[in-house]
Amino acid sequence: xxxxxxxxxxxxxxxxxxxxxQCAQDMNHEYMSWYRQDPGMGLRLIHYSVGAGIxxxxxxxxxxxxxxxxxEDFPLRLLSAAPSQTSVYFCASSPGTLAPxxxxxxxxxxxxxxxxx
Amino acid sequence: xxxxxxxxxxxxxxxxxxxxxxxxxxxxxxxSFFWYRQDCRxxxxxxxxxxxxxxxxxxxxxxxxxxxxYISLLIRxxxxxxxxxxxxxxxxxxxxxxxxxxxxxxxxxP
Numbered sequence: 001x002x003x004x005x006x007x008x009x010x011x012x013x014x015x016x017x018x019x020x021x022q023c024a025q026d027m028n029h030e031y032m033s034w035y036r037q038d039p040g041m042g043l044r045l046i047h048y049s050v051g052a053g054i055x056x057x058x059x060x061x062x063x064x065x066x067x068x069x070x071x072e073d074f075p076l077r078l079l080s081a082a083p084s085q086t087s088v089y090f091c092a093s094s095p096g097t098l099a100p101x102x103x104x105x106x107x108x109x110x111x112x113x114x115x116x117x
Numbered sequence: 118x119x120x121x122x123x124x125x126x127x128x129x130x131x132x133x134x135x136x137x138x139x140x141x142x143x144x145x146x147x148x149s150f151f152w153y154r155q156d157c158r159x160x161x162x163x164x165x166x167x168x169x170x171x172x173x174x175x176x177x178x179x180x181x182x183x184x185x186x187y188i189s190l191l192i193r194x195x196x197x198x199x200x201x202x203x204x205x206x207x208x209x210x211x212x213x214x215x216x217x218x219x220x221x222x223x224x225x226x227p
Contacts (some may be wrong), residue, residue, distance in 0.1 A: 031213055042121075042204070042219040043161070050213065058214065090160055096213070105151055106215055108160040 001028050004109035005084050006091050013081040021076040021112050023091030030096040032104070036060065036087040038065045043090065049074055050096070059065040083117045119217035120144060123205050129224045134195045138221050140188040148212040152190045153204040155220065161179030161204055164190075195225045217224055 007022045025032065033079060035050040035058075045058030049068040065077040074093075078085060094106040121142045130136050130211055138152075149165035165172065167179040167188055178191040205218035 008197075033214070035217075042217040043215075044217075045214055048214060054120060067187075077186075105149075105163050105166065108162070110160050 004091055004093055004107050006089075006109035006112050008112060009110070010113045010115075012117065013025075013078075014117055018083050019078050019081065021078075021089055021091075021114075023074045023076065023109060024072050025074075025091075025093040025095060025109075026072065027093060027095075028106070029093035029107075030071070031094045031106075032068065033092050034060070034064070034066065034074070034076045035092065036074060036085075037111075038087050039088060044075065046089075047065045078114075081114075083116045086116045087115060119219075120216045121205055122205055122219060123203075124221045125217040125219075126221040127224060128197040128221065129226060130195055130225050132195055132197060134222060134225075135193050136193065136195055136202050137192075138205070138223075140190075140218055142186050142205075142207045143179040144207065144209065144216070145183075145186060146210040147216075148210070149207040149208040149212055152177075152188075152216075153206055154201040155204055156201050164203070174209070192223075195223075197225050197227060199223060200225045201210070 030051045034046040035043040044060050047066040049055045055066050078086045082107045089112045090108040091109040121140040123140050139182045152164040154164045167181045171180045176193045180189045202220040202222045204220045
């Protein structure tokens with residue numbers, strides 16, 4: 001059981017280039033999400049999905065697209081990279097809505113470090 | 118006002134010390150609450166969920182005060198391995214999306 005996997009681990013892009021960050025989970029989780037983490041700002045939600053075929057925007061969606069064609073995969077696309085998108089990106093998954101006092105939570109992948117020059 | 122606020126830190130404490138982290142949140146409809154720890158250049162990992170009645174896991178104790186919208190984490194008998202950033206996390210009204218605090222960094226010194 002690999003959990004949540006992300007590729008690549010590290011990427012350098014030039015301004016204007018596009019790329020896709022891959023995320024996969026093998027826990028049959030309904031909910032998947034993408035966050036970015038910047039110094040002093042904590043993790044911020046970019047996009048999320050509550051199941052295959054369903055996606056929605058989070059707090060900072062501009063410049064990013066997502067799709068969810070299968071339960072397992074949730075790729076994040078940068079359409080035209082900008083230096084402001086230099087960040088660490090984390091993908092996460094959970095079984096679904098987290099009711100209080102249930103012993104479940106979101107599980108995070110190891111992250112992708114992106115540098116946009 | 119940020120949705121989730123934490124002590125700015127960093128906290129530098131000697132081994133064996135007791136350290137307390139504080140967190141406040143603005144959304145009174147938040148349903149679930151967690152403490153995560155994040156080691157340098159690693160992903161966040163669940164430390165413990167925070168239950169309404171409070172809960173303890175070994176040296177770690179978490180408390181929740183819904184009326185004050187306040188969460189705390191107490192670490193007793195600090196170990197060098199406790200050095201990390203501690204993230205306070207609450208869910209949104211629907212119990213699915215996470216809202217993270219900025220984190221408080223802890224360094225336990227020998």
